[in-house]
Amino acid sequence: MMILSGDPPRSRILTLVLVVIILALAATPFLFPGAKALNVAAKICVFAALVASYDLLLGYTGSVSFAHTMFYGIGSYAIAIALYGMGPNWAAVATGIVVGLPLAALLALAIGLFSLRVAAIFFAMITLAVASAFQVLASQLSWLTGGEDGRSFQLPELLRPGTVLIPKSLFGFEINGRILTFYLVFAVSALMILALLRVVNSPFGRVLQAIRENRFRAEALGFRTVFHLTYANCLAALVAASAGMLNALWLRYAGPDTSLSFSIMLDILLMVVIGGMGTIYGALIGATIFILAQNYLQSLMGVASNAAGEAGLPLLPGLLHPDRWLLWLGLLFIASVYFFPTGVVGRLRKASGDKSAGSSH
Amino acid sequence: MTDLLRLSGVHTHIGRYHILQGIDLAVPQGQVTMLLGRNGAGKTTTLRTIMGLWQASKGEITLAGERIESLATPDIARRGVGYVPESMAVFSDLTVKENLVLAARDGPLDDTQLDWIFGFFPALRRFWLSRAGSLSGGQKQMLSIARAIVEPRKLLLVDEPTKGLAPAIVMALIECLKEIKRKGATILLVEQNFFAARELGDNVLVMDNGTIVHRGEMAALAADVSLQERLLGLSLGAHQ
Numbered sequence: 148m149m150i151l152s153g154d155p156p157r158s159r160i161l162t163l164v165l166v167v168i169i170l171a172l173a174a175t176p177f178l179f180p181g182a183k184a185l186n187v188a189a190k191i192c193v194f195a196a197l198v199a200s201y202d203l204l205l206g207y208t209g210s211v212s213f214a215h216t217m218f219y220g221i222g223s224y225a226i227a228i229a230l231y232g233m234g235p236n237w238a239a240v241a242t243g244i245v246v247g248l249p250l251a252a253l254l255a256l257a258i259g260l261f262s263l264r265v266a267a268i269f270f271a272m273i274t275l276a277v278a279s280a281f282q283v284l285a286s287q288l289s290w291l292t293g294g295e296d297g298r299s300f301q302l303p304e305l306l307r308p309g310t311v312l313i314p315k316s317l318f319g320f321e322i323n324g325r326i327l328t329f330y331l332v333f334a335v336s337a338l339m340i341l342a343l344l345r346v347v348n349s350p351f352g353r354v355l356q357a358i359r360e361n362r363f364r365a366e367a368l369g370f371r372t373v374f375h376l377t378y379a380n381c382l383a384a385l386v387a388a389s390a391g392m393l394n395a396l397w398l399r400y401a402g403p404d405t406s407l408s409f410s411i412m413l414d415i416l417l418m419v420v421i422g423g424m425g426t427i428y429g430a431l432i433g434a435t436i437f438i439l440a441q442n443y444l445q446s447l448m449g450v451a452s453n454a455a456g457e458a459g460l461p462l463l464p465g466l467l468h469p470d471r472w473l474l475w476l477g478l479l480f481i482a483s484v485y486f487f488p489t490g491v492v493g494r495l496r497k498a499s500g501d502k503s504a505g506s507s508h
Numbered sequence: 509m510t511d512l513l514r515l516s517g518v519h520t521h522i523g524r525y526h527i528l529q530g531i532d533l534a535v536p537q538g539q540v541t542m543l544l545g546r547n548g549a550g551k552t553t554t555l556r557t558i559m560g561l562w563q564a565s566k567g568e569i570t571l572a573g574e575r576i577e578s579l580a581t582p583d584i585a586r587r588g589v590g591y592v593p594e595s596m597a598v599f600s601d602l603t604v605k606e607n608l609v610l611a612a613r614d615g616p617l618d619d620t621q622l623d624w625i626f627g628f629f630p631a632l633r634r635f636w637l638s639r640a641g642s643l644s645g646g647q648k649q650m651l652s653i654a655r656a657i658v659e660p661r662k663l664l665l666v667d668e669p670t671k672g673l674a675p676a677i678v679m680a681l682i683e684c685l686k687e688i689k690r691k692g693a694t695i696l697l698v699e700q701n702f703f704a705a706r707e708l709g710d711n712v713l714v715m716d717n718g719t720i721v722h723r724g725e726m727a728a729l730a731a732d733v734s735l736q737e738r739l740l741g742l743s744l745g746a747h748q
Contacts, residue, residue: 353606357599363561364597368655369585369613425601 150341152348156428158499161492165428168435172333176326183442189329189397191438192336193390198418199343199430200386205416206425207347208379209359210267213412214258214274217281218251218384220407222391225250227298227401228291235301240396247388255384259377282407297402302328306396332393339386344427346382355379356425421483423490432491440479445472512537512663512694513558518567518577520550520557527553529718531567535663540685540695542705542726544740545715551698552594554715555665558696559591560584572662588662592655592669596648600641604632604651607640611655618658625654628684646677653681657688664688664695670704682707702740706730714739 156162171178175188201215225247226240233239254277262273285292292298302324304310310324346352357365358372365372395401414437422433449469456464487494513535520528527550535541543551556562558569560581569577576584585591599607608617626633629650635643640651649669656664669685670678682704689695689708699705705712709726722729722739729735 350609353602353610356601357610360599360601361597363581364593364599365610366581367559367561367585367591367593368611369582370610371580371582 152341152345154344154348154427156492156496158492158495160499161428161495164495165431168431169337176329177320185325185329186397187438187442189332190394191434192332193394193397194415194418194434194438195431196336196339196393197387197390198415198422198434199340199427200383200390201415202419202422202424202427202430203343203347203355203379203383203386205419206427206429207352207355207359208376210263210376210380211271212274212380212383213271213409214278214281215383215387215415216407216409216412217274217278218255218387219391219394219411220281220285220401220403221251221254222247222388223395223401223406224285224292224298224391225388226392226395227300230300230302231293231298235303237303240303243392247392248385251384251388252381255381256377259380260373263376263380264373278409278412282403282409285407286403293402295403297400297405299400302396302399306331328396332397335389335393339389340427340430343382343386347427351375351378359425417480419490421480421487421490423487423492423494426490426492426496429490429492436483436491440476444476444479445469448472448475510537511535512572513696514568514570515554515558516568518554518557518569519565520553520562521565522553522562527718528557528564531715531718531720533713533720533723535694535696536711537694538692539710540689540697540708542709542712543696543698543715544700544702544705544712545721546741547700549715550718551715552667553718555591555667555696555698558584558665559589588660590656590659590661590664592652592664592666594667594671596645596652598640598643598648598651598655600639602640603637604640604643605636607651607655608658611658613659621658621660625658628680628687629654646673649673649677649681653684657693662694664693664697666695666697668698668700670699670701678704702736 156165172188172192175184179185179188197215197219201212204210204212204215226243229239229243229246233242258270258273258277262270286294288294301307304324306324306328308323308325310327311321312324312327313320313322315321347355354365354370354375357368357370358375362372391406394406398405418433418437419429420433421436422429422431446469448467448471452464452467452469455467483491489497511534515531515533518528518531519526531550531554533541543554545551553562557564560576560579560583564577567577568575571584571587571589574587576587579587599610602610608622612618629647631643631647632650632654635647640648643651653666653669656666666685669681673681678701685695685697685708697705697708699708706726712722712724712726712729713720714722714729716739722735729739
């Protein structure tokens with residue numbers, strides 16, 4: 148209970164789902180062979196942390212930011228540029244962290260102080276403007292960022308796939324640098340999510356919820372809300388930048404498409420909404436559903452389409468053709484928002500709350 | 509008797525509307541001052557202007573001798589002004605306990621103060637860990653008032669606490685406010701319920717069209733039916 152900051156999932160099914168997801172992620176290198184499964188698992192870890200940090204903003208303070216991918220990008224590029232420029236060593240990783248995190252926090256502080264004292268819509272617009280400017284800047288400064296091509300780089304020796312830590316002859320599994328990198332991503336993401344859970348359940352988190360509900364009332368109680376909102380914005384930016392660093396380390400690459408594009412911002416928004424806003428747990432659920440669908444829906448539909456074709460059914464083979472996967476992804480989202488307006492977590496908590504008639508409080 | 513709060517020549521504009529048109533009023537230390545008047549007279553705007561939620565466009569507001577009209581809302585609250593807004597303003601996603609902890613901003617809850625509050629509002633103890641949003645209207649209003657008094661405040665601004673509540677709950681609220689008054693609190697209370705006003709008020713201010721049109725002792729107004737009819741368009745008998 149300590150580790151969850153006194154905020155358990157509060158639903159038996161939700162607890163079960165979370166445990167299954169976490170165990171599956173932790174055991175991916177051994178359960179699911181192949182590079183794709185490991186890539187998907189790493190992406191789920193990174194996005195769970197990224198989405199959780201966005202939930203701190205959207206779910207707990209009610210402020211809509213479009214600059215979250217910018218902070219994610221700052222983290223990615225900081226690691227990439229440092230490792231590209233200084234060579235594959237740990238000093239470069241440390242440099243990336245020491246430069247990237249304060250940069251993200253300072254930028255978040257500046258945006259917060261300038262725009263969070265006014266109406267929420269200005270904050271959204273300013274983050275949109277700053278993020279667009281940053282995206283242009285990143286592609287223009289090609290001597291530094293590699294422009295549209297981005298930067299590929301080598302990892303330090305320990306994290307390379309070629310580095311065998313435990314040979315296959317010992318346990319029947321080879322533990323190499325790639326798997327070590329995966330566990331680094333897994334552990335840091337998990338720590339960040341637990342830290343966010345601690346933040347939202349602290350007195351500070353309660354003030355954020357009060358601000359979300361009615362900012363004027365919170366001010367009338369004596370809270371300087373600009374301070375709280377800006378602080379939350381900085382925390383979210385720090386976690387997003389860290390997630391970006393993990394992503395860059397995993398991909399050994401940082402570029403506009405993988406770390407700055409607005410389609411990532413949309414993905415984050417969808418994951419928060421699907422999982423359930425203002426819950427933190429929703430981030431893990433949303434990221435898992437979304438990324439699994441993104442990666443496996445197409446092949447699943449291929450199988451279904453072929454089966455329908457062989458069974459001689461009309462229309463269905465065409466509808467289920469793998470090329471139509473985006474249509475089905477879209478329908479899946481509409482259905483999930485329609486049936487789970489409070490997200491998967493909100494829905495499951497409500498179901499268990501109904502059964503135990505308020506004893507969950 | 510010194511005045512804790514004093515407004516002189518206060519004007520407030522909301523958009524292009526000129527709501528407060530030169531308010532002069534004083535709230536004496538340790539007394540309950542009633543602010544009466546028909547709907548739209550500017551009573552709530554007066555409270556919100558004192559609290560800094562609307563900025564006064566002209567005039568002076570002093571609290572215990574200090575000018576506060578250009579301070580931000582949180583800074584006014586930190587000078588010891590408690591505000592109970594209209595319409596059961598609780599944080600509905602938080603529990604009763606969390607609502608009160610928030611109000612106690614600078615430290616842990618004071619147990620004797622809590623017991624004193626529970627004495628009036630036993631429901632708050634019963635629903636201590638329930639979401640404030642699940643409380644009934646009366647319970648929300650109790651919580652809203654409890655939030656304002658959980659910490660000692662110099663001045664309480666209370667906006668129509670009895671609005672929309674059942675008569676039995678109105679009586680409990682009046683008892684509670686009387687007790688707060690006996691403890692020496694200074695209160696500026698907006699009220700439409702004349703019975704509650706007569707029970708609680710030491711002084712009375714009547715507003716109309718953004719100005720104060722009458723000031724005096726509550727007892728004098730309560731005794732003068734023709735004055736009530738002229739100022740408020742009501743007679744006490746009809747509202748008891």
